[in-house]
Amino acid sequence: MANDLEAQVKQLEAQLKALQEGQPKDQLSMIVFSGDLDKVLAAFIIATGARAMDMEVKMFFTFWATPVLRAKNKKGGKKDFMSSMLGCMLPKGSTQTKLSKLNMCGMGTNMLKSVMKKKNVASLESLIETAGELGVEIAICQMSMDLMGFKKDEMIDYPYLSYVGVGTYLSDAQESKIQLFI
Amino acid sequence: MTVEELKALKSDKVVDARGTACPGPLLAAKKAIGDIQAGQVMEILSADEGTKSDIPKWAKKQSFEYLGSIDEDGMFRLFLKK
Numbered sequence: 001m002a003n004d005l006e007a008q009v010k011q012l013e014a015q016l017k018a019l020q021e022g023q024p025k026d027q028l029s030m031i032v033f034s035g036d037l038d039k040v041l042a043a044f045i046i047a048t049g050a051r052a053m054d055m056e057v058k059m060f061f062t063f064w065a066t067p068v069l070r071a072k073n074k075k076g077g078k079k080d081f082m083s084s085m086l087g088c089m090l091p092k093g094s095t096q097t098k099l100s101k102l103n104m105c106g107m108g109t110n111m112l113k114s115v116m117k118k119k120n121v122a123s124l125e126s127l128i129e130t131a132g133e134l135g136v137e138i139a140i141c142q143m144s145m146d147l148m149g150f151k152k153d154e155m156i157d158y159p160y161l162s163y164v165g166v167g168t169y170l171s172d173a174q175e176s177k178i179q180l181f182i
Numbered sequence: 183m184t185v186e187e188l189k190a191l192k193s194d195k196v197v198d199a200r201g202t203a204c205p206g207p208l209l210a211a212k213k214a215i216g217d218i219q220a221g222q223v224m225e226i227l228s229a230d231e232g233t234k235s236d237i238p239k240w241a242k243k244q245s246f247e248y249l250g251s252i253d254e255d256g257m258f259r260l261f262l263k264k
Contacts, residue, residue: 049205052212053243121203130209 027056027176031169034182035064035091036100037109037124043182044127050178051134058176060169062141066148067091069140069156076154083149090148093156094124132159139164139172183250188261191249193225194218200229200257207233208240215246218264223249226260234258 028050032043047057061069067090079087091097102108116123122130131138137160145152145163152163173179183191197214199207207228218224226237234251237260241248249261 045205049208052205052208053240054212119203120201120206122206134209 024177025056025175026054027058027172028178028180029058029060029169029172029176030180030182031060031062032065032068032182033063034100035066035068035097037097037112038099038101039182040065040068040094040097041124041127043180044124044131046180047136048127048130048134051131051136055178056176057131057136058172059136059138060141060164060172061138062144066140066144066150068094068097069138069158069161070150070154071156074154076149076151079149079151086148087150094128097124128156128158135160137162139168141165141169183261185250185252188250188252188259191223191225191261193261194222196225196227198227199233200227203230204232204236206230208236211237211240215244215264220264223261223263226262227257228260229257231258233260237262 028047030043030047032040034040043059047059050057070091070093072093072095076087097109098106099109099112102112113123138158139162140155142163142165144150155161195214195218197207197210199210202210207226207230211224211226214224226233228234228237237251238248241262247263249263251261252259
């Protein structure tokens with residue numbers, strides 16, 4: 001009888017351990033797909049806020065969001081014709097992002113930026129810097145890099161930057177309590 | 183705590199986050215909480231009304247005791263005990 005009980009307790013302990021390991025972590029994972037200023041701003045406000053709430057944060061930058069992470073003053077080196085053309089046409093870094101609505105040839109975007117300054121809302125540039133200080137991890141989709149012809153040398157200096165595939169995003173998302181697509 | 187009780191409270195640390203918008207006050211609070219000991223009281227000053235709901239939620243998650251807030255001409259004083 002005593003042995004039975006012991007075996008049962010052991011079995012329950014093992015089940016409990018398996019259950020605990022299967023629980024999602026206190027982690028937020030985000031796909032940042034858009035390169036619009038308003039959407040990237042939202043992504044970084046949520047990311048830094050989540051760090052303040054002590055959550056782990058993993059941002060996965062793909063497609064239109066990839067050019068936002070290009071450094072303004074860095075050159076990517078030698079590229080083929082199509083990649084050079086694409087490189088010219090796509091925004092070079094966070095300062096060249098535009099609003100998804102009311103851009104009006106840049107007038108709307110500039111108006112919003114000036115109002116943000118007045119109301120003490122952090123700029124996208126300073127939010128990215130804060131995210132780096134707080135340990136927000138940024139993973140860039142390698143396929144988007146290849147597609148747009150970007151070189152690692154032309155991306156921003158960010159302390160937690162990596163180049164990954166969709167599998168990494170999925171495994172991060174699977175163990176996150178919150179998942180977002182922006 | 184009532185407003186009178188809060189007003190009589192002596193804060194061990196005051197964080198002035200009036201110059202920032204969301205998520206500034208939350209980040210400022212997180213940064214400053216490391217400077218005080220358990221049992222001490224921290225006061226956060228914010229001009230952003232959203233902070234009034236953010237700070238209690240953050241305090242709950244971190245298991246700090248949220249004591250309450252005072253509205254004072256155009257700003258909010260939020261109190262919590264570590």
